[in-house]
Amino acid sequence: MSNQPPALGAFLGASLRRQLLLAYRRPVDTINPLLFFLLVVTLFPLGIGPDPAQLAEFAPGILWIVALLASLMAAEGMFRQDYEDGSLEQLLLSPQPLYLASLTYTAAHWLVTGVPLTLLSPLFATMLQLPVAALPVLLLSMALGTAILSLVGSIGAALTVSLKRGGMLISLIIVPLYIPVLIFAAGAVRFAAEGFDPAPQLLLLAGMLSLAVALAPFAISAGLRISVDAG
Amino acid sequence: MDGHGVYVWSVVVVSVLVCAGLLVLPARSARRFIAGLSEGEAPAPQAAPSVRIEEVNNAPGS
Amino acid sequence: MTDAADALIAVRGLGLERGGKALLADLDLDIAAGHLVLIEGPNGSGKTTLLRSLAGLSRLGLSGRIEARCDELLYLGHRAGIKQLLTPRENLAWACRSQGWDPVHIDSALDRVGLSGRADLLCQHLSAGQQRRVNLARLHLSFDARHKRSLWLLDEPFTAIDRGGVAALTDTMAQQVRRGGAVVLTSHQDLPLDIPLRRVVLGGGR
């Protein structure tokens, strides 16, 4: 008759594996953001013109704005499937702390959208003539930045999951919160491209990430409880 | 106002409009709501239906 | 009234209001070990809302106090709460991790709900009735886990279940109650049970 509390670590590991397994079994959710990224990046030279110098100048901003939109698009449906089939209720009823359980959803979202975006960003960067010197900083800023985008996007997803037209709404309430990430991340890449030292921006990004990791789960858990209750 | 007048006065007009709006709109909607109350018969809150607890074949306790 | 101390869930002066309509007011209810409670009432009288409030899922429009003092709380709602792209075994494995049950019982639980051959089939290939039975398999897992103060909250458990399934389910509920757990369920069917039952009739009753 083991009444000791269920193992937290095993539960979190199982939750993360479950999310990744689900993502693996429905690859379209993983590929969509990447295709979106590629598609939108190719629009810019068509719009601005193929002149390499001009593209290179805009490249950091373009890359980061498109990454932000791709992450936002993927964040919208993060809890929707679990909300509709009732497994979100089971998550809330679990004796495990929701603060950490909701983090597994965000971590899975980052692994499924953030990391692929980061790994493919050098490809998109070269398409936009970004100087090669800036690539390592681009990778680092993407890794840190997409994690913050996932955390903040999860808050928006949790607050709008029970709403029928949640799609448009999540961009209005979340994009303003993405702005500091965009400023410092794009700034870091631009500094690197122009040969300056991007360290301050990257450190600020890391600082914002640690703040987000600590505080976002409170808002995500509260949002989930409200959405399931209001559903 | 050496030529900048038009800008200054347009700001003043906008400010007056916003400040007046902030004060007048809620006050008027409250007054109109109270007026609306006296004529129309507001829906009386129906009491919650009763809850009956029955015991079947001698349940333990209550 | 049983003294509130050993009640698995103590309800004091509970009032529920949804969509501007007062569903019930000032309900006092103690559900202690060995209690089987059936919540009845016409549609829209607040059966599901009451059950979700007991589960702690619903706090909107709630007044009064609900204190749950149980080691384990299981809520089975209208939706099966299982992932279509996972197999019954994977679904239940996650439930075991979440509630602290022993995964070794998964196969026996699936056998008891008549899904022995389908443990590793994606749930999307199962029928609606079968998917509900995967959900019901949780009851057997909870039963095997033998938590002393275990509370089951079941919302219309008999829907889409065949006659044999209903008999098996009522038998499981009887065992849970005899073992010292408690079961609260909502249903339109009358329970073919000889054990003591308390009926909470909402909406002014029949």
Added chain:
Amino acid sequence: MWTWFHKLGSPPWMYRISGRILAILLPLTIAMLVVGAVWGLLYAPMDFKQGNSFRIIYFHVPASVVALAGYYVMAVAGAVSLIWRMKMAEVAMKCAAPVGAALTFLSLLSGAIWGKPTWGTYWVWDARITSMLILFFLYLGVIVLYQAYENKEAAGKACAVLSLVGMVNIPIIYKSVDWWYSLHQPATIRFTEESAMHSSMLQPLLLMILAFYCLFTCALLLNMRSELLRRGASTSWVRGLAVN
């Protein structure tokens, strides 16, 4: 000590108290606004660099300051409604949002109009104006989220969470925009450069800021009264008001 805290929660008491406060504060606010405006527009000396267009700050700066403070008022009210489950705090949060949004809009519009004589264009990506624009989006986010929920109690809770998240982010947004702005346009006039303003220019500005704070309070209380009436339509104290 806690009795007034509980009483604060009862709508009829709040309705009466806000009525008495408004009876004093409303005329005072209007007086301050008029005096401040006349003082700033006519009697304060001209700014030697910008000429008379600088007088716009007597409306732009107070609106910006109070709009930002308004967001904090909304977020704190949201926090109180979440933590102590106080209905009145939720009403305060819901009513503070439109007032704050209106003041942010006024700040943006006056900032844009101010841009024309100074920089020759209506929209200038100045740090302060850009931050105001983001604050405007934050306000709209709360207002739209509130409308999106059918169940208004859930709407209140969701908006409380969103406004708290917004409150944590505002300092980060302001600092990042400042850094971003200093990076790109170091040379031009920084709008909020509190250049050594002569006291005769500063005094009307302080009066106007105080007037705008009182304006925010009055607008908030008026909004809350109307909301309390709407929510308590079927209660006796509201019907009592209709009779006399």
